[in-house]
Amino acid sequence: MVKLLLAALLLISTPLAVQAAPEGTSSAPTLEKIADNVWIHKSWRRIETWGLVLSQGLVVQTGNGVLLIDTAWNDADTDELLRLIESETGAAPKLAIATHAHGDKMGGMGTLHAYEIATIAHSLSNEVAPSRGLIPAKTSLHLKKGERHAQSASNGAVPFEVFYPGAGHSGDNIVFYYAPAKVLFGGCLIRPGESHNLGNTADGDVGHWAEAARSVAAAFPDAEIIIPSHGPMGGRALLDHTVALATKAAAEQ
Numbered sequence: 001m002v003k004l005l006l007a008a009l010l011l012i013s014t015p016l017a018v019q020a021a022p023e024g025t026s027s028a029p030t031l032e033k034i035a036d037n038v039w040i041h042k043s044w045r046r047i048e049t050w051g052l053v054l055s056q057g058l059v060v061q062t063g064n065g066v067l068l069i070d071t072a073w074n075d076a077d078t079d080e081l082l083r084l085i086e087s088e089t090g091a092a093p094k095l096a097i098a099t100h101a102h103g104d105k106m107g108g109m110g111t112l113h114a115y116e117i118a119t120i121a122h123s124l125s126n127e128v129a130p131s132r133g134l135i136p137a138k139t140s141l142h143l144k145k146g147e148r149h150a151q152s153a154s155n156g157a158v159p160f161e162v163f164y165p166g167a168g169h170s171g172d173n174i175v176f177y178y179a180p181a182k183v184l185f186g187g188c189l190i191r192p193g194e195s196h197n198l199g200n201t202a203d204g205d206v207g208h209w210a211e212a213a214r215s216v217a218a219a220f221p222d223a224e225i226i227i228p229s230h231g232p233m234g235g236r237a238l239l240d241h242t243v244a245l246a247t248k249a250a251a252e253q
C-alpha cells in the first residue's frame, strides 16, 4: 500500500516524462507495466495547435485471455499496439472495451475487427460512433446512469467490471475497474493531476461532470491507482481533483 502510494506520487511529480512522446522523434505506441498483469498503453496524435496529444488505455492479462481497454488513436497504431501486446503477454487480446466514442478510444476499431477481437462499448457509444466517423463495437452494454456490469470468469469468459456514471467528458463515458490490482481506469472523465481544466468538453456535460466523478469514487472505494486518458496515473487525489475542476467549470458556465 505504502509502496503503491509512493510510486503514484513519484509518477505525479514527473509528468513531463509521461506526457512527452518517447525519446527521438518517434510517436509509435508504447506499453508500460504498472502492476501484476496490468499495462498502460500510450499512443500519440498530432493535433493542430495542441501538438502531440497522448492518449492512454489499459491492457490486462486475465486467466481467460488478454483484455484491452481502448484502442490507440488509429488503425495503424492499434495494429502496432497489438504486436506489442502479443510480444509482452504471449497473446493478442481476446476482448476489447471502448470507454467512449471518440477517436482516442475507438479510432482503431477497424483493426480489432480485422483480427476478429470481440469488442464491447456502451450502447450510447455504439449509437453515436458512426456520426463521429468511428466504427461501433460489436456488442452494446445497456447501462443506465449509476449501473455497473461485471462479467465473471466462469464459462471461460474474460472477466471485467465497468461502471457508467452518467455524462461527464461525454454522454457515454464509462470507467473500468480491475480489482486484483485496485486499478481504476477513468478514461477522459478523470483529469490528470497536472491539468488545470476539463480538457475537451465539446460532447460533455460540464454541469453533471462533478457528480459523475463523485459517483465513480463512491462506486470503487477500494481503488488505489487511478489512470486518466491524458496524463500520469495517480492516487485517489485525481478523483477529488476532477471533482474540483468540474465544480469550478460548472460555476463559471
Ligand SMILES: [Zn+2]
Pocket (backbone or CB within 6 Å): 100, 101, 102, 169, 170, 188, 200
Ligand atoms: Zn473523449
